[in-house]
Amino acid sequence: MPIYEFFCRKCQEPFTALMTIQEHDKQAPECPRCHDTKEVEKRISPAHAVTTRKSLTY
Numbered sequence: 001m002p003i004y005e006f007f008c009r010k011c012q013e014p015f016t017a018l019m020t021i022q023e024h025d026k027q028a029p030e031c032p033r034c035h036d037t038k039e040v041e042k043r044i045s046p047a048h049a050v051t052t053r054k055s056l057t058y
């Protein structure tokens, strides 16, 4: 199972979540701090480069 990186806009905190590709496609996980899902944005995990996005800035 790949590890995905996410960023919570509410907390301004990045976090990682372990989930299947199917889960990742249809839903965002909840933030471990505020438990919100709406303010969570996806980041592409560098460990698992199955992506069409070419540039990633940290």
Ligand SMILES: [Zn+2]
Pocket (backbone or CB within 6 Å): 008, 009, 010, 011, 012, 031, 032, 033, 034, 035, 036
């Ligand atoms: Zn949060």
